[in-house]
Amino acid sequence: MTSLDDLVDRMPDVGPAATEPHARQREDRAARILWSGLLEPGDRVGGALIRARGAAEAWRLVEGSPSADVLAAEADIGRNEAKAAIERWAPRLGSRTAEEALERAERHRVAVLVPGDDDWPAALDDLGDHAPPCLWVRGGRGWSAGRDPSVAIVGARAATSYGEHVAGEISAGLAAAGVVVVSGAAYGIDGAAHRAALASGGTTLAFLAGGCDRAYPSGHTDLLERIAASGAVVSEVPCGAAPTKWRFLQRNRLIAAATHATVVVEAGIRSGSLNTAGHAASLGRPIGAVPGPVTSSASAGTHRLLREFDAVCVTGVDDVRELIGLDPGNGTVAPSPEAAGRIRVLDALSDRVPHRVEDVAARSGMSGADVRAHLGTLMLEGAAEAVADRWRRVR
Template sequence: MMTLDLSAASARDALGAHGDPLTDDEAIDAFARVWWGHLAEPGDADAGALIGALGAAPALEVVVHSVPTPIADLDAVAARHAWARWRPRLDGSAVRRSLRTATLVGLRLLTPADAAWPEALDDLGPHAPSALWVNGSLEAVREATPISVVGARAATSYGEHVAAELAAGIGAHGGAVVSGAAYGIDGAAHRAALAVGSPTVAFLAGGADRAYPSGNAGMIAEIAEAGAVVSELPPGSAPTRWRFLQRNRLIAAMGAATVVVEAGWRSGSLNTAGHAAGLGRPLGAVPGPVTSAASAGCHRLLREYDAVAVTCPDDVWELAGGPGDPRGGPPPGAEDGVQRRRTDVTTRVLDALSPRADRTVAEIARGAGLSLEETGSLLGLLELEGLAGRGGSGWRRA
């Protein structure tokens, strides 16, 4: 088993400037949380439960030095699967490399012990991030009311116009726009907030040092100046479909309310809306033309999930200031737990495959953050569905 040094001296040496002005215990905790950012994929409830029960450093010690052990909400089977997911990613050089990168590009490491930590994310429970990497500052955002504004990437001119009006109005009311820096509605909302000089926050699905999409790199740099660009993933991490879906839970949790401006029937924005409803956050949706497929998802939220119709900034502000009463039950598009898990982990395996180069099961498991056994089973299913195939030296995406 690998050697893991979680002493205060080792933690401070690795953290460098990120360790000041922490106490020894805080430095050890922060260093362990950086490790967890490498071991567990975003939203890993098993990691969250283990950290919540033991603390970040003791939980890491247990994973490294003991056999799979039932702890907290993990029974023997869950512990065995969790250990199998995490142990292939135990790489001290990757941890130190991400810390060096963060220092070079000016990212700040935030942990729950930091005064700037956004406490709203704690509502995610075991799905909450273990740490955050921030380019910019969350201090200005903490003094405002954050409101999440999301919608389709393939937005219409109507959708972008409404998103800009709402975002500008949120800024005029003293609020801060939270979104995902994507094309379409996200970009329109961020740019309007920047134009009126209000703080704005962008949560990325990759490392906070990787502007994605690259076409919005200039805007993302402006967001870092006026507010913050945030990611729970270590610097250098690539965005994947799974990580986009998990990123959405942070956008929903950060906002005092979530507004979906424009969304198709199966838009990813409904995933954000589902997280908001599950957290008990007020949920709003902007009506569009009944003939527009780009607004079908918004109409679905209004009809099936008791979203509030939003037509102007005052509506948004009222939504954020009121108690909200989103309908209970499963969010839009949610399936039963077994099927949802199968879909989620299948997406992670697909993300880890390449369409051009063969990869071994071990490489795919490490990339997906899954055990070898689970990865092998999912690859077999993907092969039957025609989504993956065996090559000369491994697997590749079909």
Template sequence: MTDDGERRARVTLSRVVEPGDEVCGRWVREVGAREAVRWLSGGEGQPRGMTDSRWAGLRARAERADPEGDLGRARDAGVRFVCPGDPEWPAQLDDLGDGRPLGLWVRGLSSLRIWALRSVAVVGARACTEYGAHMAATLGAGLAERGWVVVSGGAYGVDGAAHRGALGAGGATVAVLACGVDRPYPRGHTQLISRIAEQGLVIGELPPGAHPTPSRFILRNRVIAALTRGTVVVEAAYRSGALVTARAAQRLGRFTMGVPGPATSSLSAGVHELLRGEAVLVTDAAEVAELVGDMGELAPERRGPVLPRDLLPPGARRVLAALPARRPSAVDEIARGAATTTDDAVGRLYELRALGFVERHGDGWKLTRQASTSVRDDREGR
């Protein structure tokens, strides 16, 4: 368990250091969080690999840091600060190396570590189509029903649809924000994020009151990728933050999946580019669970409908295929077409008549109207 001094030091650094800063992350790893705060207070020189101007900027931030105030505001908002070494810390975040979070601010009652063990990220375009929103909501609901935690970024579009799908199914969902978890962003999702905090978890690296920036959105995505077993992308253009999440997942050795869309849609172009690489095509929650889940979590076998003619023995199917679609045919002609004897063809024809596939016209045999349509569709591949 992290002691109070280490926790306060990491709270201070969360106010000073930007998320994902690997130079500062290496410095903290080498000297420790408390020693890093002492350096910022003027106790030592500056870390190696850091410019004078950058060091001056960090020290200016440190002068304004108020860890006790941040922890107090967090408590008032029902938020806790989870550090590496805490029982609730998800160990898979350590895969980020020096870019791992200094700590996470967590809003919600459940254990982040336990939930992250069986979680999947569902991300995609903010300005998604109706198709994208439908697929994200369906995936969110389906994964939740299978006992998976749905992780996303709380944004408009695909993120919001995935969260709503999981919540609607009575399942678990986690929103990873690029700002303080006490100030929902975007504002239009205030009610959604509040509901996630009640039924799930809202987490972030930034201290209470911190505002989002473009770079913080991008860096937030590495946490989504590292926290989960795999990332599903639902609609993404070539320049999309969702692709950043997917590529981070690939670098970390996590599963990467994509939901295909129309080839003519620019919002599917980024997903299709992923699918041309190492990503796996998925169309529903069962296929996602089969890929990221445990042994035995198999998606059902996919096939077209079973037709009556599929149940016929091979000999009867050959005779049926040998009958012309529109005219009666003699038995010897049918036998030649089926590559069998006349006696065998006669026996098969009477069997087919009993099943409603053929009818006799004098000395000839002909397909019934229903069988004629079915056989024609089969031959044309419909």
């Protein structure tokens, strides 16, 4: 079993190690990592105890095998709830989950964020006792910590071509306007939203139900690498943890809490995306829903949101901008200079005949240096490929 003191010794210095405030920060960080390995996502009792005692003192209390009466008094909860918590925590108390997760995190360049860090997304604090003790983050260069406007775009895994098209259009427009696109990296709507945000040169974040060192689904391994390269892949469970049905449902509350609004593009009547919308509603976040054909079962859930949950009807990016308080403008969203350059280069490429850089520069009206820079980015995004000394667009 990894003790708190053992883990504190592994924590990197966050300032003058001899000062008491920084020593407390190291201890708090270590304790939250231990809690992350002990609790299942959304565990209210653990959250209440951490809130009442602080992460380190709460952990030392649990390490000492408290009685249900003591835990109930410390966390201000009922005795039966405390007894159930002790019983579900017991099998994990002797594990080395935290230590092993840190070893995996070091190998995969995964950072740990805790409340109080500059990059901690304060919006997650709205979850109260259900907030995660820490976050595991891979990438992070695009991590905005809630300072930039953000929208969750979610929907069915078994999406239709209509749903994926609409998700891509909305995501691309938002990303080009500087809005962070957040989703869950699943097949269908999630994947379409992430890919469109990347293609527009914007920032996108993926919240996973398992450890962020594990690509899930495996078919999105390359997509997750691209997300981490310019944005962030985030999880509340430690590295190495497997995704489970419960963790998927609980992951949805993070997507809803971390964003300014949630837009459901397509959802069946029992879709997990409705769970995300429910979390958003409980937190007072706006909900948008994209209507679909009345005959489509893939849109039955979005129609239910419009009919029963006061969701805003979303037909395009301007509706979403208005939903989060941005001026919808004249119906168009101007891409950033970088995104505009990539669009011009992509338009100048053929998906059949490869062209030299000089030819692409002439066709796009740009300098050879700028074209080379954009071609490199387009290649990383999977939108262009080199053939000998020439370039073509990937279909």
